[in-house]
Amino acid sequence: MDFFNKIKTVDEMADIVAALKAEGKRVSATGGCFDLLHPGHLYTLYHTKAHGDISLIMLNSDASIKRYKGEKRPVMPQDVRAKMIAAFEFVDFVLIFDEDGPAETLSKVRPTRFCKGADYDPKNNGASLPKDELDAIEKHKIEVVYLPLVKDNSTSIIINKILESFQ
Numbered sequence: 049m050d051f052f053n054k055i056k057t058v059d060e061m062a063d064i065v066a067a068l069k070a071e072g073k074r075v076s077a078t079g080g081c082f083d084l085l086h087p088g089h090l091y092t093l094y095h096t097k098a099h100g101d102i103s104l105i106m107l108n109s110d111a112s113i114k115r116y117k118g119e120k121r122p123v124m125p126q127d128v129r130a131k132m133i134a135a136f137e138f139v140d141f142v143l144i145f146d147e148d149g150p151a152e153t154l155s156k157v158r159p160t161r162f163c164k165g166a167d168y169d170p171k172n173n174g175a176s177l178p179k180d181e182l183d184a185i186e187k188h189k190i191e192v193v194y195l196p197l198v199k200d201n202s203t204s205i206i207i208n209k210i211l212e213s214f215q
Contacts, residue, residue: 051131051134051135052131052134054134054139054140054142055130055131055134055141055142055144056141056143058143058153058156058157059156060143061104061141061143061157062157064141065104065157065158065159068101069158069160073100074099074100074160075100075101075102075104075160075161076096076097076098076100076102076104076159076160076161076162076193077096077104077154077159077162077163078092078096078104078105078106078163078164078195079106079107079149079150079162080106080107080108081107081108081113081117081121081122081129082105082107082133083113083121083123083129084124085132090136091195092163092165092195093133093138093139094136094138095163095195096163097138097140100160100161102140102141103138103140103141104140104141104142104157105139105141105142105143106143106145106150106153106154106157107126107129107130107133107142107145108126108144108145109126109144109145109146110122112145112146112147112148116148126144143157149178149180150181151178151180151181152180152184154184154188155184155187158188158190159190160190160191161191161193162185162190162191162192163193164192164193164194164195165194165195165197166195166196166197167197168194169194171194177192
């Protein structure tokens with residue numbers, strides 16, 4: 049299978065999602081940087097698929113990550129990250145978005161569900177989703193699913209361990 053065909057633009061995905069939903073399919077999406085893949089990422093990717101018929105991974109562009117995490121990030125360029133994610137059989141589609149958060153992309157693509165980590169679940173004392181994301185979710189009637197976190201897994205932890213090993 050040519051998994052590179054899974055990588056689509058936002059506009060392409062808006063059309064694809066509309067067609068899938070018209071067929072009665074549930075499209076489950078998640079978003080993130082997915083820089084230096086680790087078990088927490090795999091859990092999120094796998095469980096995004098488990099919450100729908102079709103999974104869509106919305107990947108932050110290199111430019112958006114630099115604005116969010118600083119000039120030294122991402123470690124892996126967006127094309128490489130997109131191809132690595134697309135290679136998983138439980139990922140149906142990948143798109144790269146350039147804004148700081150996925151609110152605009154959610155409004156254009158309109159998945160059935162949006163999967164986020166439990167650290168954003170207000171019921172568990174998590175930080176709430178940003179207002180623009182909440183507005184897009186409410187406006188387009190997107191269901192939010194909070195996924196449990198895989199403890200002590202983050203790209204930042206991995207980077208710090210690597211840096212410490214050279215000191």
